[in-house]
Amino acid sequence: MVKIYKCPACGSELVYDGGTDTLKCAHCGHTVTVSELERKEKAGETTGLSGQETADNAGNGLKEYKCPACGANLVTDDNTAATFCSFCGSPALIESRLSGEFRPQKVIPFAFDKKKAQQNFREWTGTGFLTPSSFKSQAVMDKVTGVYVPYWLYNYDMEADVRGEAENVRIERVGDDEIIHTDHFIIDRTVAGSYRNVPHDASEKMPDDCMDRIAPFDFAQMTDFSMPYLSGFTAEKYNEAAEAYELGVKSELTQDFKSAADGTVGGYAGINITGSEVQVKNPLIEYVMLPVWTLNYEYGGKKYPLYMNGQTGTIDGELPRGKGKTALLFGAAFLIFFAIAFLLGGGF
Amino acid sequence: MKKSILCLIASLVLVFLLSGICCGAASGGVYVFDDGEYLTADEEARIQSAIESVRDEVEADFLVVFTGHPATGYNRADAEAVSEAWVKAGNGYGKNHETILLYVNMDPANGRGVYIDEYSGDGKPKLKDSEIDAILDGSTYYSLADGNYGSAALSFVREAADYAKPGFFQTIWGWLVAGLGGGGIVTKIGIGRHQARPAVTKRHYLLEHSLETVRNNDSFAGTTTVVRHIPRETPPSGGGMQSGGNNIHSSAGISAGHHGGGKTF
Numbered sequence: 001m002v003k004i005y006k007c008p009a010c011g012s013e014l015v016y017d018g019g020t021d022t023l024k025c026a027h028c029g030h031t032v033t034v035s036e037l038e039r040k041e042k043a044g045e046t047t048g049l050s051g052q053e054t055a056d057n058a059g060n061g062l063k064e065y066k067c068p069a070c071g072a073n074l075v076t077d078d079n080t081a082a083t084f085c086s087f088c089g090s091p092a093l094i095e096s097r098l099s100g101e102f103r104p105q106k107v108i109p110f111a112f113d114k115k116k117a118q119q120n121f122r123e124w125t126g127t128g129f130l131t132p133s134s135f136k137s138q139a140v141m142d143k144v145t146g147v148y149v150p151y152w153l154y155n156y157d158m159e160a161d162v163r164g165e166a167e168n169v170r171i172e173r174v175g176d177d178e179i180i181h182t183d184h185f186i187i188d189r190t191v192a193g194s195y196r197n198v199p200h201d202a203s204e205k206m207p208d209d210c211m212d213r214i215a216p217f218d219f220a221q222m223t224d225f226s227m228p229y230l231s232g233f234t235a236e237k238y239n240e241a242a243e244a245y246e247l248g249v250k251s252e253l254t255q256d257f258k259s260a261a262d263g264t265v266g267g268y269a270g271i272n273i274t275g276s277e278v279q280v281k282n283p284l285i286e287y288v289m290l291p292v293w294t295l296n297y298e299y300g301g302k303k304y305p306l307y308m309n310g311q312t313g314t315i316d317g318e319l320p321r322g323k324g325k326t327a328l329l330f331g332a333a334f335l336i337f338f339a340i341a342f343l344l345g346g347g348f
Numbered sequence: 349m350k351k352s353i354l355c356l357i358a359s360l361v362l363v364f365l366l367s368g369i370c371c372g373a374a375s376g377g378v379y380v381f382d383d384g385e386y387l388t389a390d391e392e393a394r395i396q397s398a399i400e401s402v403r404d405e406v407e408a409d410f411l412v413v414f415t416g417h418p419a420t421g422y423n424r425a426d427a428e429a430v431s432e433a434w435v436k437a438g439n440g441y442g443k444n445h446e447t448i449l450l451y452v453n454m455d456p457a458n459g460r461g462v463y464i465d466e467y468s469g470d471g472k473p474k475l476k477d478s479e480i481d482a483i484l485d486g487s488t489y490y491s492l493a494d495g496n497y498g499s500a501a502l503s504f505v506r507e508a509a510d511y512a513k514p515g516f517f518q519t520i521w522g523w524l525v526a527g528l529g530g531g532g533i534v535t536k537i538g539i540g541r542h543q544a545r546p547a548v549t550k551r552h553y554l555l556e557h558s559l560e561t562v563r564n565n566d567s568f569a570g571t572t573t574v575v576r577h578i579p580r581e582t583p584p585s586g587g588g589m590q591s592g593g594n595n596i597h598s599s600a601g602i603s604a605g606h607h608g609g610g611k612t613f
Binding site: 130 | 518527529530535545547549554559561563564569571574575576
């Protein structure tokens, strides 16, 4: 079913208001809490417009739906779960895409709205004085898009058997003799620990390295998933199963835990760890939605995708560099260094 | 009395030099003057040739004067008088009449001495105090003390030319390199301001208080003992001060375009 949440006061669309746990009407300002909408839906009350999915195959892996607000065709790919009608702009949620095994267990809602995200991007580009002026224009900032990215969260308990040797040294002097006592120890211990909420994005579209760099998220703010959180944003279901990444994640965590366990051996002058065997226990994998603001900028024939953590505001990406500004910077620096060398060298 | 001696020196030197200059200048520049045959003809020719080969690169006239005139000294005033006479006669390199003089007085009655004087019309000498001192303390001095006057003069020309020639960063090529290098570094820093952030390490996700040792069977395995015999050190006897030789020289500051230093040998 395609769903659009409507304002009970004026009938306009409701969108999630970042950081407030409410949906807000852009037209009249009326707000409705997420829990209120959930209660109404459970009670079978009307909370907006719903439309049956026509799900006509539009070819090339795309599907067509009817917008419940204006009747226009919504064309999406197989993974899109929340989008906007390109005709009337209504935020449309495709509930069937997030049902069953594809329904997320948890979500971290956006902590701030689009205006704040635009401000963050502008401030971030302020530190790059080579950035083209056009980058900060309103036309570019309007392209900032909020996306709920599907993630797998991996949880494991670990135990490491640490074996090795250690020693302590005592030195005493008797007359002309130096007596060195070396006390030898055998290290044999078991260290336990737990990794929680190790994230890995579950979308092919999102670059894994960029998603790693906008981490960490504060998972204490994570809440049970509910469709209203997605209203006003785009969202996708996962298209890579948890098992696809599990081996890699386990390997990285095992290496890290070995190092952590070895680090618990202390209080000796010399330590030689001969082996650490790690057991991975109690795996728990959760499917969640995490907020990311994206901005795609094209300059000089090259694309510059930027990503912002929708909870903490951490930004990752490469800023474009204006050729004119770069040439100006080089020219000014050249003249300054030339002048300094000229003056120090005594001139002509 | 002192003033009249100085006037005598100046006039003697002037006559001596001008006579050399009248002959020398017309013949393309004579830079070696020896009134006591301290140098052989061959040595004079070699010194002359050495000076001619470096003067354009260094942009300075090198002047070598050996004199045995009595009542002259090796001091600054005498050397400066010689340089002044040289410059007044229209010599010296370029518009600043750059001249570097090795003035050696061989008269034993007044103490044999050597003085290096540099004249620069713009007050910007090519030789620093420390460089003049280095020449006076080096092979120039030792050759003079050993009586190898030709070698001393050649050493002087070679060392002074090495010190005086412009360094790379005193030429336009050096300034261009400095500009390009500095400009490149600043631009690189500007471009590199947006380095990718490091990813959060997996250690971040290890629960803070979950790491614990649940079993500890660490055990003591024994003690090894090593004995080393280290005899105590005896303090050295006597002091260790060495006395150095005398090395009297002085470097004058810049005086009306002159700059130099000298010593006895």
